[in-house]
Amino acid sequence: MQSVGRSGTEGTLRDVAIKPDATRSQILENQTRHRPSARTGPAISDQNKFPALPFLLIAVAATLLIAINIGHATMPDIVGDAFIALSAVIAALLAGALGFVWWRRRAMLYVSALVPPENSVSTAANGAVKKIEREYGELLRRYHEAKIRAETAERAKASFLAHLNHDLRTPLNHIIGFADLIGHQAFGPLGSERYLAYASDISRSGKQLLVSISDILELAEFDSGARVLHVENVCVEKMFDALKIRFAASAKRAGVHLDIKNPQGVELDGDIMCLQRMLGNLIDNAVRFTPAGGRIYVDAWSAEDGIVLEVTDTGIGIPDERIRTLTKPFNLEDALKTHNQAGMGLGLAIAKIIAELSGGQLAIQSTPAIGTTVAVSLPIRAQEKQKKNIAA
Structure with a gap:
């Protein structure tokens, strides 16, 4: 590819500046020819004003007068009057035709003055x-760059979470x-009861x-979409049996009665x-x-x-103004301050994400000092939700 240097540009500028007067005159001529005036309309040159029209009209009038004189002088009254009337009609038709041609030419000149030349319109278009x-290409290029950066960041985030999961949980x-x-x-007694307490604290x-x-x-996996649900047929009764075994010891230590029903035939x-x-x-949370x-x-x-899963407790309850913020991540309710419980406040947020x-859907109903009920409504079959999404 041949590049254009500064000398070539200066030469071009010198060529353009050789005849400034000619360039200005051409610009003024184009403006006078094509630009309409604000007061008098389009500027039309004297060559296009059809100057022969007055002479033609005078010739028509003179012909009509000659015909009248000839009709009175050489013809009888009836024939002369008919000749004069015929001459008047011919003269009127001729004058009308000449006037139409003149006004049509004026209109064409006016329109041509208003409409810019065809080559200038095509050039502007x-x-x-x-x-x-060019703007579309630039936007498309930026979109692809942003997409590549987002995909790279997502892969880096997934890789970071995988390494973080391993590096933290293993130690x-x-x-x-x-x-x-x-x-x-x-491997034998430690020698002091304090060591047992220290080991228990650790x-x-x-x-x-x-x-x-x-x-x-x-929560990060769910939020980034890295966690995929593996849908299968679930027996709620067996799932509840596993929950009984899992939380029996913690409920006993807390001194609460855990009553998990046996919903038979619910899938x-x-x-x-x-x-x-x-x-x-x-x-x-209830425990x-x-x-x-x-x-x-x-x-x-x-x-x-669908099916409804419900957890109800007779705990401390939650004020109404706090229920809206319970399912937001890292938002600890006021009960944590008074009950001195540990936790990050992510349990309900994760439960809500899984339900959705x-x-x-997950719904919370609570009354302070009475208790709390958390209900989760789920479709029985996964394809029902898919049909609803397709219909929507």
Whole structure:
């Protein structure tokens, strides 16, 4: 490709500046020829004013007078009058034709003065089209660049979460395992009761930290779309049996009565691990915020359009103004301050995300000092939600 240097540009400028007067005169001539005047209309040259029209009209009038004189002088009265009338009609037709031709020419000149030349219109249109094409190409290029950056950032985020999951959970599991091993005195007595208390504190703190890290990583996976639900047929009765075994010890330590029903014949399509995670978060919150002597009820029932999973407790309850913010991540309710409970406030947020990904909704109803009910409505069959989305 041949580049244009500064010398070539200066030469072009010198060529343009050789005849400035000629360039100005051409511009003025084009403006006078094509630009309409604000007061008198389009400027029309004297050559286009059809100057022969007055002479033709005078010739028509003279011909009519001669015909009148000839008719009176040489012809009888009736024939002369007829000749004069015929001459008048011919003269009127001729004058009208001449006037029509003159006004038509004036109109054409006026329109031609208003409408710019065809080549200038096409040049302006081509310039506008090329400008739009350049802008579209620039926007398309920016879109592709932003898309590539977003995909790269998403892959980096997924890789970071995977490494973070491994790098944090593995050492914590080692710490918790060795603390439990020391607490059980598997290799002989420790020699002092304080060591047992220290080992128990290490194990408990490690488990709390492991739960918090797991919640954060799981929420990040759901939020980024990296977590995919594996839908299968789920028997709610078997899922409730597993929850009984899981929370029996924690409910007994908290001094609350956990009543998990046996919903026979209730089934749905969903991810068994995510559904257990959702109900586990709800039961865990109920155990932590229900005073000793309280009761927790877990039940399920099916209807024609879906299934309802419900967790009810007789705990401290939640004020109405706090219910709207409960399902937002990292938003601890006021009960945490008064009840001195640990946690990141992610349990309800994760439960809500799982309910929505499963095609359902999560609703909370609570009364302070009376208790709280959390109900999750889910479709029985996964294809029902897909049909609704397609219809919408």
